[in-house]
Amino acid sequence: MINNTIDCRFCSVVSKANKEDPIGTAITCDHWIIMETPQPWPQEIYQQNPTIKSLISAYQELVFKYKIQLKPVLIAPDREYSEPGLTRILYYYRPAHLFSKFEKQEFIVPENQAAALVTAIFQQLLQKPNNLSDFQKYQQQTSHIRELMICTHAQVDLACGRFGNPLYRQLRKQYAPISNGNLRVWQSSHFGGHQFAPTLIDLPQGYFWGHLEPSVLDLLVEQNDSVLGLRKYYRGWAGLKQFEQIAEREIWMQSGWSWQKCLKAGKLLAVETVAEGCQPDWAEVQIDFVDPLAQIKGSYQVRIESCGEVMTACNSATVMELEPVKQYRVSHLVRLE
Structure with a gap:
């Protein structure tokens, strides 16, 4: 020892x-937001990255006010998987009370629309009006x-x-x-x-x-x-x-x-x-x-x-x-x- x-x-x-x-x-969670974000990632990446910083208050409202168990994770773009100028966002969610795996929605959007997509997902979680349907054209069939x-x-x-x-x-x-x-x-x-x-x-x-x-x-x-x-x-x-x-x-x-x-x-x-x-x-x-x-x-x-x-x-x-x-x-x- x-x-x-x-x-x-x-x-x-x-x-x-x-x-x-x-x-x-x-970590216990019902929802995941996983977003491609270029490295390096300083320790305070969530406060320093402009796209992520713009989402912090909405995230805090979901987690602290509405007690939604949501886990954010960043992933580094990959030379094979990723495309310059585009951002991949994976959204996983618990499909039912009894379940074996999380359901997945994957989007690849222009970088300048990443925050808007995550905002739409947050609004959907709160059952508020949202424009998530506008992003359907960016959805990828990768559930397998x-x-x-x-x-x-x-x-x-x-x-x-x-x-x-x-x-x-x-x-x-x-x-x-x-x-x-x-x-x-x-x-x-x-x-x-x-x-x-x-x-x-x-x-x-x-x-x-x-x-x-x-x-x-x-x-x-x-x-x-x-x-x-x-x-x-x-x-x-x-x-x-x-x-x-x-x-x-x-x-x-x-x-x-x-x-x-x-x-x-x-x-x-x-x-x-x-x-x-x-x-x-x-x-x-x-x-x-x-x-x-x-x-x-x-x-x-x-x-x-x-x-x-x-x-x-x-x-x-x-x-x-x-x-x-x-x-x-x-x-x-x-x-x-």
């Missing part, structure tokens, strides 16, 4: 060495394409640049070209969890992965062996909250790859009451599912309990401050028909 970090300035090295479990750290977005945003944390870039290059050069156009690989801005670098988002499924290693990329991309091999890299599914994500991993590991196809949703049944800023020692959740292939539905009731703490670093630095993070395990899982 690493306790002295004088010579170890990458937070993800400490996290991995101390065996911090990444599960339960995926899997998108892998690797955080390489070194300006937010050095670990994402140090470990994200090699992983991005390997996925981009080795896997995207042989996918028959069914896989694209992108460099992305920060989306949380840099202590798990290299970390990526897998859409349209909405899976978050971290602490990734070259040796597991075949399994991640091709899904050609037991899903158990991905257990320690799984941060969780964006359709669920923290304790539900922990439960869902256990169900997936027991069920195998077929679990991906199941429509699902989660809810918190009970949780230990603790002081603000403290993590509870236990929680009980329910995961409801529908298996469209087997034509069955059911629920899992799951109890999650603390199983200790590990020391981790949330940010890379010359001299890092370590802090304890509670770890969890599934102590009871039962399937209800």
Whole structure:
């Protein structure tokens, strides 16, 4: 275990060495706005880029006033995928309460219309009058394409640049070209969890992965062996909250790859009451599912309990401050028909 970090300035090295479990750290969201934005991306890119800055107040209204779970992500234009003078915008949304993957709309618009398109999407989310139909001519038929977005945003944390870039290059050069156009690989801005670098988002499924290693990329991309091999890299599914994500991993590991196809949703049944800023020692959740292939539905009731703490670093630095993070395990899982 690493306790002295004088010579170890990458937070993800400490996290991995101390065996911090990444599960339960995926961002929960119902909507994604993903926009091509040329690099470099300074740490304050959202305040410094004129197009993005013009959208900030509307975004804040959606998230803080109307409590819409919307995640913005930037992707770097790609020499093969992208076109000069045009901006690609991907909008993903949760299609129903029970679901297995996010629905996608992709647009490629002139740069000077990018803000107008995002504004129209925001207005649609608020069920306000909008001109989204004006952008139909820019819509792309790409719902079949899997998108892998690797955080390489070194300006937010050095670990994402140090470990994200090699992983991005390997996925981009080795896997995207042989996918028959069914896989694209992108460099992305920060989306949380840099202590798990290299970390990526897998859409349209909405899976978050971290602490990734070259040796597991075949399994991640091709899904050609037991899903158990991905257990320690799984941060969780964006359709669920923290304790539900922990439960869902256990169900997936027991069920195998077929679990991906199941429509699902989660809810918190009970949780230990603790002081603000403290993590509870236990929680009980329910995961409801529908298996469209087997034509069955059911629920899992799951109890999650603390199983200790590990020391981790949330940010890379010359001299890092370590802090304890509670770890969890599934102590009871039962399937209800």
